[in-house]
Each structure stands twice: as C-alpha cells, then as structure tokens.
Amino acid sequence: MKFSRKALGIPYYIFLLVFVAAPLAVIIVYAFTNGQGHFTAVNFIGFFTDPNTLGTLCYSLAIAIVTTVVCLLIAYPTAYILANSNIKAKAVILMIIIMPMWINFSLRVTALKEVLSVLEGNLAFYPFFNTVLGMTYDFLPFMILPIYNTLSKLDGSLLEAAADLGAGKASSFIKITLPLSLPGIVSGVTMVFLPSMTNYVILDMLYNSTYIMGSLIGSYFSANNWHAGSMIALILLLIIGLFSLFTGSLTDDAAESKGGALL
Amino acid sequence: MNETNGSIIELRNVTKTFSDGFTAVKGLDLAIKKGEFVTFLGPSGCGKTTTLRMIAGFDLPTEGEILLNGKDISHLPPNMRPVNTVFQRYALFPHMNVYENIAFGLKQKKLPKNAIDKKVENVLDLVDLEGFEKRRISTLSGGQQQRIAIARALVNEPQILLLDEPLGALDLKMRKEMQLELKEMHRQLGITFIYVTHDQEEALTMSDKIVVMNEGRILQIGAPEDIYNEPASAFVADFIGESNIFNGIMTGKLKARFCGGDFECVDDYAVGTHITAILRPEDVILTPPGEGIISGTVSSVIFKGIHYEIVVESGRNEMVIQSTKNAVVGEKVGMTIDPDNIHIIVAEDHTNRFSAGLDKNFNLEFNDHTIDADPAMVLKGWSRSADGALLNPRGDEIDPEKIRITVAIEPEDIKMSDEAGSGLVDGYISDLIYKGDHYSYVIRTELGHDFIVDDEYLWNMDDAVSLIMPVEKMRFTVGKH
Numbered sequence: 001m002k003f004s005r006k007a008l009g010i011p012y013y014i015f016l017l018v019f020v021a022a023p024l025a026v027i028i029v030y031a032f033t034n035g036q037g038h039f040t041a042v043n044f045i046g047f048f049t050d051p052n053t054l055g056t057l058c059y060s061l062a063i064a065i066v067t068t069v070v071c072l073l074i075a076y077p078t079a080y081i082l083a084n085s086n087i088k089a090k091a092v093i094l095m096i097i098i099m100p101m102w103i104n105f106s107l108r109v110t111a112l113k114e115v116l117s118v119l120e121g122n123l124a125f126y127p128f129f130n131t132v133l134g135m136t137y138d139f140l141p142f143m144i145l146p147i148y149n150t151l152s153k154l155d156g157s158l159l160e161a162a163a164d165l166g167a168g169k170a171s172s173f174i175k176i177t178l179p180l181s182l183p184g185i186v187s188g189v190t191m192v193f194l195p196s197m198t199n200y201v202i203l204d205m206l207y208n209s210t211y212i213m214g215s216l217i218g219s220y221f222s223a224n225n226w227h228a229g230s231m232i233a234l235i236l237l238l239i240i241g242l243f244s245l246f247t248g249s250l251t252d253d254a255a256e257s258k259g260g261a262l263l
Numbered sequence: 264m265n266e267t268n269g270s271i272i273e274l275r276n277v278t279k280t281f282s283d284g285f286t287a288v289k290g291l292d293l294a295i296k297k298g299e300f301v302t303f304l305g306p307s308g309c310g311k312t313t314t315l316r317m318i319a320g321f322d323l324p325t326e327g328e329i330l331l332n333g334k335d336i337s338h339l340p341p342n343m344r345p346v347n348t349v350f351q352r353y354a355l356f357p358h359m360n361v362y363e364n365i366a367f368g369l370k371q372k373k374l375p376k377n378a379i380d381k382k383v384e385n386v387l388d389l390v391d392l393e394g395f396e397k398r399r400i401s402t403l404s405g406g407q408q409q410r411i412a413i414a415r416a417l418v419n420e421p422q423i424l425l426l427d428e429p430l431g432a433l434d435l436k437m438r439k440e441m442q443l444e445l446k447e448m449h450r451q452l453g454i455t456f457i458y459v460t461h462d463q464e465e466a467l468t469m470s471d472k473i474v475v476m477n478e479g480r481i482l483q484i485g486a487p488e489d490i491y492n493e494p495a496s497a498f499v500a501d502f503i504g505e506s507n508i509f510n511g512i513m514t515g516k517l518k519a520r521f522c523g524g525d526f527e528c529v530d531d532y533a534v535g536t537h538i539t540a541i542l543r544p545e546d547v548i549l550t551p552p553g554e555g556i557i558s559g560t561v562s563s564v565i566f567k568g569i570h571y572e573i574v575v576e577s578g579r580n581e582m583v584i585q586s587t588k589n590a591v592v593g594e595k596v597g598m599t600i601d602p603d604n605i606h607i608i609v610a611e612d613h614t615n616r617f618s619a620g621l622d623k624n625f626n627l628e629f630n631d632h633t634i635d636a637d638p639a640m641v642l643k644g645w646s647r648s649a650d651g652a653l654l655n656p657r658g659d660e661i662d663p664e665k666i667r668i669t670v671a672i673e674p675e676d677i678k679m680s681d682e683a684g685s686g687l688v689d690g691y692i693s694d695l696i697y698k699g700d701h702y703s704y705v706i707r708t709e710l711g712h713d714f715i716v717d718d719e720y721l722w723n724m725d726d727a728v729s730l731i732m733p734v735e736k737m738r739f740t741v742g743k744h
Contacts, residue, residue, distance in 0.1 A: 158356060163340065164347055165368035166342045167367070
C-alpha cells in the first residue's frame with residue numbers, strides 16, 4: 001500500500017469534522033427548528049423582536065468595546081516602552097506582564113473579587129465598571145504581546161529615515177511607527193474584543209447580575225430552550241465573522257510591514 | 264568667527280566612543296569642499312559609517328565638532344540638518360507607495376500639493392522611473408527600490424547627499440550601471456556627495472576624493488590616482504588594488520635594494536633609510552632569464568580573462584605579476600620594472616613598545632607575568648644602598664613600585680604560539696599584510712593594544728595566538744617616575 005502525504009491530513013479532517021463542522025451543523029439545525037423538529041423562523045424573528053435580547057447585545061458590545069479601548073490604551077504605551085527598553089528592563093517588565101498568566105484564571109478573578117468587595121462594599125453597585133475591570137485584567141497580556149511583537153520588529157532605520165527627511169519625534173511616530181504596528185493592534189483587538197463579548201464566567205464570578213451574550217446563551221440552555229439559545233449563538237457567530245473580516249482587511253493593508261502579529 | 268575656506272563641511276577632531284566603550288572614530292580631521300564627490304573607504308569596522316552617521320545626525324560625536332558652512336551642527340538632531348541619506352538597505356517606508364515615500368520630506372516642509380507633485384515627477388524622471396508614483400514598494404525590484412531611495416533623498420535638494428554603501432545589495436552588473444548613473448547625477452546636480460564603501464574599485468571609479476580609513480583614523484586623503492599610485496602606507500597599498508610589498512633599504516642616490524635586487528627609483532631618501540617598496544602587479548615586466556634586474560621561477564599561472572596572474576618565486580620572495588603574455592609553471596624568468604613604477608615609502612617604525620612595572624624585588628612585571636630580566640640590564644646605572652633601597656643614577660632613593668620601564672622589541676623577534684598562556688600576552692590576529700618573503704601581523708591583545716609581529720609562516724585572520732618574547736631581544740628604558 002502506498003502512503004500518500006494526504007493521509008497525514010486525515011486526523012486533522014476528523015478533528016475538524018467532529019469538533020467544528022458537526023457542532024456547527026447541530027447549532028444551525030436547532031436554530032431553525034422548533035421543539036417538534038419542524039422548520040421555523042420564530043427563533044430568528046424572536047431575536048430581533050425581544051427587547052431583552054437586543055438590550056443584552058448592545059450591553060455586550062458596549063462591554064467589549066470599552067474593554068478593548070481600555071486594553072489598547074494601557075497596552076500600547078506599555079508595549080512601546082517594552083520594545084524600546086534595554087534587555088535587563090525588558091526581562092523584568094515582560095515577567096510582570098506574563099506572571100499573572102501563570103496563575104489559574106478563576107483564582108485571579110476570585111482575588112480581584114475580594115479586593116473589589118473591600119473597596120466597593122457591594123459589587124452590585126458598579127456592574128459595568130467591575131466587568132470591564134475584570135476583563136481588562138484578564139485580557140491585557142493578549143493585547144500587549146502582539147503589539148510588542150510588531151514594535152520590536154520595527155526596522156530602526158525607517159525611523160532614522162523619517163528623521164533624516166525632516167520628521168520630528170511625534171510626526172515619525174504618527175506616520176511610521178503607528179501604521180506599521182497596525183497588524184499588532186488588529187491582532188490584539190481581535191484577541192480581546194471577541195472573548196469580551198462572550199466570556200460570562202468573569203461576570204458570574206464577580207457576582208454580576210447583568211447579562212452579556214454568553215450568559216444569555218447559557219441561561220437559555222440551562223432552561224432547556226436549545227432552539228433560541230442556538231439562534232443567539234449563530235447570530236453571535238455571524239457578528240464575530242463580520243468583525244474578523246473587517247479586521248482582516250485592515251491587516252491586509254498593513255501586511256507589508258513584515259510578519260504576522262499573532263503570537 | 265569660523266573660517267570655512269570654501270568647505271561645505273568640516274570635521275574637527277571628531278571622536279565617537281559608544282556606550283559599550285568601543286571607540287569607532289578617533290580624532291578625525293577632515294574638510295570637504297562644496298560639490299565634491301568624496302568617498303570614505305575602508306574595511307568593515309574602520310569607522311566610515313559612524314562618521315557618515317555623525318554627519319547625518321544619527322550618532323553624536325563624543326568629542327570634537329562638525330561644522331556645516333562654518334556653523335557647528337554637532338548636536339543638531341537629524342531632522343534639523345540640510346543633509347539627506349540614502350540608506351544601505353534603502354529604508355523605504357513599506358506602508359506607503361512610491362509617491363508617498365518621495366513626498367515624505369516635502370510634506371514635512373509643508374509645501375503646497377502641486378509643488379510636491381511637480382518635484383516628485385521631476386525626480387522620478389531623474390532616476391528613470393517615470394510613472395511609478397502609484398506603485399507599492401514591495402512590487403519593486405532591488406534596483407528600482409535603490410533608485411526610489413536616491414530619489415527620496417534628492418527631492419529635498421539637500422546641501423549634502425550621504426550614501427551609506429547604497430549599492431551593496433545589488434548584483435554586479437546593476438552595481439556597475441548604478442555607479443555610472445550616480446556619477447552622472449552628481450555631475451548634473453552639483454550637490455556634494457559623501458559616499459561610504461568598502462569596495463575599492465567602486466571608490467576609484469566614482470570619487471573626486473578618497474578618504475582611506477582604518478581603525479577609526481584617516482590613513483590617506485587624495486584623488487583616486489594619487490591613492491592608487493602613491494599609497495601613503497603599506498596598508499593603503501594592500502587595501503587599494505593588489506600590490507607586491509617588500510621591506511628594503513636605500514643603498515645610494517635613487518637606488519634601493521629589496522626583493523634580492525638593486526633597483527633604480529625616483530624617490531629620494533637618505534642612504535641607509537629603511538623603506539617599504541610597493542610594486543603594482545601590472546607594472547612588473549617579465550623578461551628572458553638573466554636579462555631582468557631579478558630572476559626567479561614561475562610557481563603558478565592563472566588565466567583571469569584580460570590577463571594572466573603569474574606568481575614568480577625569487578629566492579625567498581614572491582612576486583605577483585599581471586601580464587597579457589602567458590608563462591609556464593617551472594619556467595625561469597627575469598623581472599624588471601620601470602623606476603617610475605616603483606613606489607617607495609619610508610618604513611613605518613614597527614618597534615613594539617610596552618610599559619612594565621617593577622615589584623619589590625626589582626623583578627620586571629607585565630600582564631601578571633614576571634619577565635626574567637637581569638635588573639642590572641633593566642636599570643643601567645642604578646645602584647642599591649647599604650640597607651637595600653633603590654638609588655637612581657643621581658643617588659636619590661626611589662620606590663621600585665613607582666617605576667615604569669618601557670620595553671622595546673622588534674617585530675621579527677616575537678614568536679607566535681597557538682598555545683594560550685605560553686607567552687607573555689595572548690591575543691588574536693586582527694590584520695595581516697604579505698611582504699614578499701614574510702607576513703606582517705597585527706596582534707590585538709587582551710590588554711587592548713596592538714603588537715606587530717613578522718613571521719614567515721601564514722596564520723589566519725582571527726587566530727588566537729600567544730606572543731613569546733625572548734628576554735635577550737628586549738631593550739629597556741626607565742620611564743618617568
């Protein structure tokens with residue numbers, strides 16, 4: 001028997017089939033059927049007519065956007081300082097950023113919860129703030145590292161060329177450094193924005209009464225309403241797909257600045 | 264006020280020491296006239312690029328000053344200097360198209376859009392890339408990128424154009440083409456060009472003036488013909504073109520002896536002067552055996568296209584000859600040379616000198632080794648008092664630990680060993696020049712200073728060696744105390 005190279009791909013195709021294609025098919029089927037197994041658009045219409053669902057979508061988007069912006073505002077200067085510091089300082093700063101990732105996620109959030117309870121008294125007073133804080137705390141490294149990666153690969157002679165052509169420090173940052181670090185920003189934004197839409201574990205652990213998209217799906221599923229839950233999951237998938245397409249086109253524009261930004 | 268003497272740029276005693284302690288440029292003095300095409304030439308690490316970067320403003324001198332039109336610009340940031348640079352690897356902005364790259368400098372100056380468009384069009388015309396405005400950088404070939412890099416610098420009409428090995432990444436044919444084009448642009452524009460290269464042929468082809476550098480210093484400044492025909496030192500001769508280099512001595516008025524023969528020459532030095540004779544391979548003429556000034560046996564012949572490269576062994580010496588006539592290995596030949604083509608320079612003083620100390624027992628110490636020298640030889644005329652104290656020739660008592668002794672030893676008296684620690688000091692070979700019957704080596708020691716060693720055998724660059732110095736060959740002088 002001849003061993004072909006295609007055969008090496010078989011485990012991957014099986015994986016794809018079992019863990020991606022099949023669940024997706026199940027979700028699609030459930031989303032467009034009712035309890036009796038008949039085709040229906042009720043779930044689809046329901047999504048866009050239920051004020052509760054739409055409100056949660058907007059709230060989720062707000063959480064995700066604010067978290068992403070806050071992460072970006074903290075991460076860019078950090079990554080910039082990191083990329084431009086000497087080797088000794090670099091090791092220390094990188095350690096500070098990466099070390100929290102060594103600790104289990106739920107332990108980290110629990111610790112944050114305790115600190116916040118002491119400071120705020122009752123966590124229910126500031127649900128939005130707490131959620132953004134928890135997510136920022138958790139997702140920040142995923143923003144810093146890809147930006148740091150592109151910034152540290154930036155060819156120093158380009159900045160020298162900009163200075164040579166008369167650009168001051170601010171001007172060469174805006175015209176050279178920033179556009180060339182765009183792939184890192186896009187990659188960081190993707191890695192923070194998408195989980196902030198859905199990661200309701202952080203909300204739950206911070207004793208939060210508010211809902212984001214993830215919690216909504218969870219609540220439908222635990223109430224055994226597989227059909228409405230699947231529809232929300234499907235629509236979320238589409239939103240995420242559109243978002244990825246959009247950020248992907250941004251990276252294509254800046255793709256010539258060498259090297260993917262993903263870790 | 265500063266006197267400019269018609270120089271557009273002047274470097275005065277410029278030194279650059281980096282934060283890691285490496286001194287790349289040492290006390291450089293140089294004046295460049297307006298409109299000149301000047302080339303900094305030297306091996307890698309000679310300080311030529313650092314010098315260029317200091318003129319551009321990317322590196323700041325640690326000492327000395329740089330004057331542009333008589334004004335000190337040493338500490339001005341690059342964006343405030345009326346000079347532009349063509350970078351070694353182009354440094355074109357990858358996220359901008361050709362137009363945006365070239366217009367970058369003009370936009371910084373806030374020129375109106377139509378003026379920018381006109382200038383970009385003109386400069387693209389100059390570099391023969393008309394209509395390339397909308398092209399992305401990544402779609403351009405290496406040669407085209409090179410032209411855009413030149414256009415981006417030239418469009419700002421700089422007073423000086425700096426070029427840092429701009430043709431290094433191009434293939435040979437493209438390089439030759441660009442050399443001629445750059446020369447032509449220089450002629451058309453009349454801007455001062457400062458060009459950095461390690462390629463001596465490129466330097467000879469393009470420049471009005473060549474500055475030969477090594478180890479952070481200028482070895483020679485001159486027109487290409489002068490540098491080629493009248494090299495100021497054996498290093499310059501060896502670096503620029505191929506040379507036969509021999510040690511010799513003046514034996515009479517316009518007569519020199521080297522390579523086992525007596526030659527007529529045109530350089531007048533006192534009889535007995537130690538000299539270095541430099542002969543270009545193309546100037547040596549092959550004659551029938553017995554008819555030349557010296558004779559020898561052909562040891563190898565290589566066909567090089569336009570000529571043969573013939574190596575002739577004459578006694579212990581070796582002569583490289585370029586000739587259009589073929590020769591046969593093993594053949595006996597004579598060699599002669601026109602007196603005009605023999606370039607003679609006074610031999611550099613290559614005596615190695617280093618400073619050693621004395622310990623309490625008057626033993627000479629250097630680099631944690633004791634030099635087993637007789638104190639009577641080291642301290643001639645000194646004596647010891649009844650209680651053992653050291654007295655100088657005037658009879659003053661001196662603390663032996665405060666005395667420095669200068670030790671001198673000739674290059675041919677030092678032996679090299681590949682066994683670390685077997686000699687007085689260890690180092691590595693940082694430079695070598697073949698001198699007819701022996702190699703002259705520069706050994707950079709772990710203590711940071713150089714020793715010159717002559718050896719008839721070939722060692723390799725960067726070989727680690729230990730220097731064995733026989734004490735009987737050393738000469739001692741008592742230094743100040």
